[in-house]
Amino acid sequence: MKLNEHTRGDFPILQRIVSGHPLVYLDSGASSQKPRAVIEAMSEYYERSHANVHRSIHTLGEEATELYELARDAVHRFIGAASREEVVFTRGTTDGLGLIAETIGRTLKKGDEILVTELEHHSNLIPWQLVARDRGAALKAVPILADGSLDLAALDRLLTARTRVVAFTHVSNVLGTITPVVEIVRRARSVNAITVVDGAQAVPHMRVDMSALGCDFYVFSGHKMLGPTGIGVMYGRRPVLDSLEPGRGGSEMIKEVWIDRAQWNDLPWRFEPGTPPIAEAVGLTAAIGYLEKLGMDRVAEHERALTRRTIEGLAAIPGVKVYGPPVAVERGAVVAFAVEGLHPHDVAALLDAEGIAVRAGHHCAMPLMRRLGVVGTSRATFSVFNSPEEVSLLLAAVAGLRSSL
Amino acid sequence: MSQAPSAANSIYSDVIRERWRRPRHRGDLPGATAVAEDVNPLCGDRVRLMLTVEPQGRIAAARFVGDSCAICTASADVIAELVSGRSRSDAVALDVADVLAVLQSEIRPTRMRCVTLPLTVLAKALNGGQGS
Ligand SMILES: Cc1ncc(COP(=O)(O)O)c(C=O)c1O
Numbered sequence: 274m275k276l277n278e279h280t281r282g283d284f285p286i287l288q289r290i291v292s293g294h295p296l297v298y299l300d301s302g303a304s305s306q307k308p309r310a311v312i313e314a315m316s317e318y319y320e321r322s323h324a325n326v327h328r329s330i331h332t333l334g335e336e337a338t339e340l341y342e343l344a345r346d347a348v349h350r351f352i353g354a355a356s357r358e359e360v361v362f363t364r365g366t367t368d369g370l371g372l373i374a375e376t377i378g379r380t381l382k383k384g385d386e387i388l389v390t391e392l393e394h395h396s397n398l399i400p401w402q403l404v405a406r407d408r409g410a411a412l413k414a415v416p417i418l419a420d421g422s423l424d425l426a427a428l429d430r431l432l433t434a435r436t437r438v439v440a441f442t443h444v445s446n447v448l449g450t451i452t453p454v455v456e457i458v459r460r461a462r463s464v465n466a467i468t469v470v471d472g473a474q475a476v477p478h479m480r481v482d483m484s485a486l487g488c489d490f491y492v493f494s495g496h497k498m499l500g501p502t503g504i505g506v507m508y509g510r511r512p513v514l515d516s517l518e519p520g521r522g523g524s525e526m527i528k529e530v531w532i533d534r535a536q537w538n539d540l541p542w543r544f545e546p547g548t549p550p551i552a553e554a555v556g557l558t559a560a561i562g563y564l565e566k567l568g569m570d571r572v573a574e575h576e577r578a579l580t581r582r583t584i585e586g587l588a589a590i591p592g593v594k595v596y597g598p599p600v601a602v603e604r605g606a607v608v609a610f611a612v613e614g615l616h617p618h619d620v621a622a623l624l625d626a627e628g629i630a631v632r633a634g635h636h637c638a639m640p641l642m643r644r645l646g647v648v649g650t651s652r653a654t655f656s657v658f659n660s661p662e663e664v665s666l667l668l669a670a671v672a673g674l675r676s677s678l
Numbered sequence: 679m680s681q682a683p684s685a686a687n688s689i690y691s692d693v694i695r696e697r698w699r700r701p702r703h704r705g706d707l708p709g710a711t712a713v714a715e716d717v718n719p720l721c722g723d724r725v726r727l728m729l730t731v732e733p734q735g736r737i738a739a740a741r742f743v744g745d746s747c748a749i750c751t752a753s754a755d756v757i758a759e760l761v762s763g764r765s766r767s768d769a770v771a772l773d774v775a776d777v778l779a780v781l782q783s784e785i786r787p788t789r790m791r792c793v794t795l796p797l798t799v800l801a802k803a804l805n806g807g808q809g810s
Pocket of ligand 1: 366396442444445474573637
């Protein structure tokens with residue numbers, strides 16, 4: 274039985290009719306849809322247990338605190354962190370990367386170097402630009418090769434004794450390239466650089482294991498992995514978190530406060546100032562439970578089959594160009610493509626008229642677009658509820674596009 | 679072949695489709711006296727507008743180039759047409775309603791920026807563009 278036959282009924286939104294057609298949602302890379310289990314867990318939390326966490330000595334406060342901390346346990350298990358103290362909740366990937374950049378940024382000096390890659394989403398670029406500018410550090414990018422993979426020889430040339438940070442994506446949100454995290458971490462460590470991995474497009478689609486990857490930081494968003502908006506995770510390796518002063522301050526992250534100083538709270542709360550996204554944490558627990566029940570290996574296999582079918586199908590349509598690594602190479606659940614003579618915006622609008630939702634534009638990766646020599650692309654992304662039939666609908670619709678404008 | 683209306687018929691007007699396929703004012707304008715360019719941050723679209731403004735303020739010619747979608751291209755094309763031969767003050771007064779009236783298409787809120795980007799560029803060209 275195909276995975277989508279199990280899952281489709283769990284996603285209420287898939288009942289929607291769009292432009293007179295049943296919704297074909299191929300934009301989970303931007304934000305996935307939510308199974309009923311997530312929606313209900315959050316409603317139930319608000320209807321039964323809501324209060325603030327940690328500071329309330331009453332029944333609801335205790336329930337909310339327990340549910341919030343249970344989410345931490347779920348993430349700890351799901352990503353193979355060494356301890357729950359390494360799991361810090363944020364508002365999302367962008368928030369987590371910003372927090373890391375600000376936190377590490379305080380330790381940077383003039384002449385230090387920050388290394389990113391040409392694949393990066395703006396969220397893993399702009400925070401480093403800001404920090405580099407403030408601290409007088411240099412920002413450099415590892416280029417990609419023609420096949421969309423990172424140029425590791427260039428990485429070796431760019432890594433120097435001055436390199437303090439290597440920040441890179443695990444899976445490209447445009448090309449689907451899976452980067453060799455373990456290998457990059459190994460090389461970065463040889464110059465004692467801190468490694469920061471953007472896992473936004475990886476965690477929803479494949480098994481990730483912090484103990485195997487070995488990176489210092491790893492961040493992702495709840496809303497791309499069947500969970501709610503407004504929550505994300507910043508995993509930080511314990512010795513690194515211990516060595517850093519908090520980047521942001523407020524309540525929750527302190528133990529004792531005087532007018533002119535404070536004593537920081539223990540991990541992980543030291544990095545969680547303010548009231549956290551509690552209902553969102555409850556939703557995230559449900560999303561992780563849902564994915565775990567399906568099994569991440571099955572999820573990856575299902576989405577890989579859809580991706581391969583899409584790449585092969587699109588590449589066979591005259592005038593359609595598919596970006597990213599060749600189909601034989603393992604890649605993420607992302608297929609960016611261009612239709613000759615049509616602008617990506619128009620492709621998305623025309624597909625929407627047939628009920629098919631794809632993303633079009635620069636995908637928050639303008640330097641990568643420039644590298645590819647385009648202003649944007651159209652992009653189909655997949656999740657557990659997508660079916661081979663939906664891929665066929667996409668292919669048929671794209672095949673009919675060229676004559677239509 | 680079936681004559682069922684294509685998806686494009688239902689979402690774009692004939693004016694937009696025609697001006698996307700065969701824009702009348704696309705291309706470089708050698709000797710332009712006012713030039714401006716801008717980008718739509720949402721999609722990365724880029725439009726460059728070139729005007730030849732005569733000393734008395736008449737816009738003798740207008741052309742555009744760009745990487746842009748059908749709506750944005752049609753809008754730029756219409757704007758170039760509407761300002762050609764008109765006075766600078768007429769061009770300044772041009773607004774989105776004038777462009778929409780020519781495009782004759784319902785534009786969704788998410789695509790409105792595609793219509794207005796060339797207008798923004800026009801305003802830039804008339805304000806700060808070189809020699810204007
Ligand atoms: C690779 C990558 N990094 C970062 C982000 C930003 O995530 P968010 O908008 O949830 O902060 C995204 C998605 O938009 C992404 O695909």
